[in-house]
Amino acid sequence: VAGHPASRRYLRLIEQCRRQPTYTPDGPVTLDRTVNPLASASAFISADVIQSILLTAGGIVVQIACASCGKAFASRQGTIAGIALGRHRCPACQHEVIIGPDEFDRAANRLQPMATLAEMVAMTNEASRITEHWYRHAPLDELLRFDEVPLGESAERFIVPLVTLGLLQIAARRSAA
């Protein structure tokens, strides 16, 4: 390739790439961008870059400390076939990181309480009890009505996750203490 007439203007670049495999025309890249991001065994970022994980009914949100500039930012973590796989771009320096299932699980094992089935049942029951009662007190019950339709009662399904997450936070604090 280097001998082809069309390649002559790129000879210095080709030479540079041969000397330094991580070099690209856009400048040197860090290891986390050169490792094959698809190999299951490779970690693209260290798990401690993930500062927190929020599991919600509408998806997963990860709080990431940018490995390049240090800025903390929240980003949605994709999943496919039930496993975590997503890429995230730092809003400050545009550095991109890919979080695969291994990195996600390492961080989740560190940051998320692993509730037993009995604990999950107890927390769901407790969250439901709260969700079904908090809006029933005057004057809240009247304020949460529109044209006689009870809005608080109608909202139950979406409030349960908030309360459950609160209970999980208490559980996490207790286990850490």
Place this chain on the structure above:
Amino acid sequence: MKRDVLLYDVANPDQADLVLAAARLGLRPILAGPHLVPSARQANIDFLTWEELAPVDAGQRARRELESRRSSLVAALNRPEVRREFITRMGDVWPAVAPTLGAELSRILLHQVTTLIHLDAVRRQTNLSAIVLGCDNAPWQRAMTFAARKVNIPTLQLAHGINPPVLAHHAGDMYTVYADHVAVFGKRARESLIHSGNDPGRLHVTGAPQWDALYRDAARMDAREARRTLRLDPDRPVVLFAASYTGTASAYFYAHHHRQRACHDTFIRAADQLGSDVQILVRPHPHEVSRSGTPAGELAWLIENYQRRLSDTLGSRVTVVTTNKIESLRAADIVVFGAESTAIVEAMILERPVVVLPWVEGQPILYTSADGVVRVERDDDLFSTLHQLISQPMKRAEIVRRQNMALPDLHHVGDGQATQRVAELIARLALEARPAAQTDRRSA
């Protein structure tokens, strides 16, 4: 004057035939959202859209309404009797809930009030006689059932699954029917809802309209033809993994994500052990991307990267399929599930042997070995189960035979006529409805 029927959050394009069947019965559908409009337009039926009937200022009016209540709501939320409700045996959960409750509640209330203003406008402009809901337990859907009941407009929910036995009470979850009526898939779905305390008179066994397509001749292609469609080798065996995802009721418990991953990896390990002759299909759940909040623009990247990731282990014999559901099922010699999925019944209807991995220990199961499906007791047993079934066609045929025996319990009649039955139910509800007159609306 034609009776108008609102189809709200009926977002499955497979329901297009239901719209046409309702129109054939003399109803005028009002379609909410873009999913069913192209087919209605193509069929040249008389229909309206929810969007065209919207008051231009519905959102503004809703905002003004909520803004006027804001300070009173904040004060009411902070009253001691409300705060006391958040005290649990684990401790006071209010400090953890409060930072997000306000924002989430504002978002929910805005959607609810906008929907109710919108519904009122639809009533004023049409002869609204029934509301069909794709789902009835999101806050605005449930608010709609209350509003409709107040003015004698019947509501019908189209069930989209069969509920497993309930272990915990989850307020607002699908095992409680909030619409006046629900059209369920079969006897087992009905019994499950009765067991959860729903009035049997509201539960109509119709079969699933979206499964009618599975009974058509086109869906009964032979495995070799299906494999060719998917560009697979028609002569080599195929195992399909129908992946699931953490649903709305369980998403916030990491244990479910953890188990999901374990099921996935168990399958990939077993697929690896099966050897290079066996072709592997992995089908992500079609709702996963939208439910996980993944931006649509990321989908191609996600699929491509996932495919390459799988290829690291399984080479070129693995394919990620996101379309061609029927072909994928028919191409497979065995279909493996990681969770209790409604698609299990789809595989049974298409006469493919089903293997189900264990879920979180102690969680109630819906499909048992009495239904003919193979329940693997331990993850480590998956390889030997698949290996045995691949090499023994007679055993696979026996599983299909037993699955077929269980199907009538899971899916009513199985004649491909569920769409017509649901359309007739909608027509009956709409014709029997005696909606309150508009002028009576406030006093109704």
